[in-house]
Amino acid sequence: MKNTSIDPFGKLLGLRQKAHPWHGVNLGQNAPSEVISFIEMVSTDTVKYEVHKQTGYLIIDRPQKYSNILPALYGFLPQTYCGELVGSKSAELLKRETIVGDGDPLDVCILTEKNIGNGNILVNSIPIGGFRMIDGNEADDKIIAVLKGDAVYGKYKDISDCPPSVIERLKHYFLTYKDMPGVKNSECEITHTYGVAEAKDVIERASKDYKRYVEKLLFE
Numbered sequence: 656m657k658n659t660s661i662d663p664f665g666k667l668l669g670l671r672q673k674a675h676p677w678h679g680v681n682l683g684q685n686a687p688s689e690v691i692s693f694i695e696m697v698s699t700d701t702v703k704y705e706v707h708k709q710t711g712y713l714i715i716d717r718p719q720k721y722s723n724i725l726p727a728l729y730g731f732l733p734q735t736y737c738g739e740l741v742g743s744k745s746a747e748l749l750k751r752e753t754i755v756g757d758g759d760p761l762d763v764c765i766l767t768e769k770n771i772g773n774g775n776i777l778v779n780s781i782p783i784g785g786f787r788m789i790d791g792n793e794a795d796d797k798i799i800a801v802l803k804g805d806a807v808y809g810k811y812k813d814i815s816d817c818p819p820s821v822i823e824r825l826k827h828y829f830l831t832y833k834d835m836p837g838v839k840n841s842e843c844e845i846t847h848t849y850g851v852a853e854a855k856d857v858i859e860r861a862s863k864d865y866k867r868y869v870e871k872l873l874f875e
Contacts (some may be wrong), residue, residue: 675711677760678869680733680777687858689781689803692763694730694774703832704774706731713775723832726824728771728778728802731760737794738864741857745787745794749846757793761861764825766817767802779803782854784814788829791842796857797829813851822848 674680676693683691695704695713703716737756746754765780780800788795799817801808811817826845833843 673711676706676777677708677711677731677733679711682732682734682858682862683779686862687782687855689779690732690763690800690858692728692730692765692778692780692800693733694728694765694771694776694778696725696729696774697771698725698727699772700725700774723828725828725832726821727799728765728767728774730763730765730774732763732798732858732861733760734865735761735858735861736865736868737761737796737861738868740860740864741796742794744857744860745789745796745846748787749789751792753792754789754794755792756864757790757795759795760865761796761798761858763798763800765800765802766808766811766821767805768807769802769805781809781811782851782858783811783817784848784850785854785857786826786829786848787846789844789846795843796861797825798854798858799825814848814854815850 680691680693683689693706695706702718704713705716706712707714737759739756741761742754742756746752763780763782765778779802781803782798782800784799786797786799788797799814801811803809808817814822826848830843830845
């Protein structure tokens, strides 16, 4: 006998409720020591993808103008927001009162020896450090993490364990990926590299900033 207890319209409705990668996915129960990351881009991408904030779909931000190769998986940490607490950290350390958060989720770069062919995926990752990056007057921190269980990078506990050449490749990418042919973007700077303790602090600040951001949206 045919099972008629399953409502096909209900199934379709369920498909419409796919979690938004920024708002509908949490950081994980072990955050900030272990976090769930949403991957927007991989090393083979020749255009820059980013999540459309209103829908959660990936959109093309722009083609890559140069042949820069992204040396890691790249995306963001769900339910984070670079707001007042993230911005004030950079402002205090750099003694620049005008620095504010960039108003986006917290970026993450994930090191792995695996060849992962596409983004739009969730991965378990272990933060080991980060870059304090300033774009104009906005804090644009980049958390550096390793893919959980990775055969090569998975043993790293702190950014000091990472080969300097890997760090330099990451720095070079982020200092040049916005450049247009013949025009250098002088607005971006990486003021310093930090270790796992500070990375966890930035993640916690971004998580609190996100809660404030959502509360503001709900009650305005």
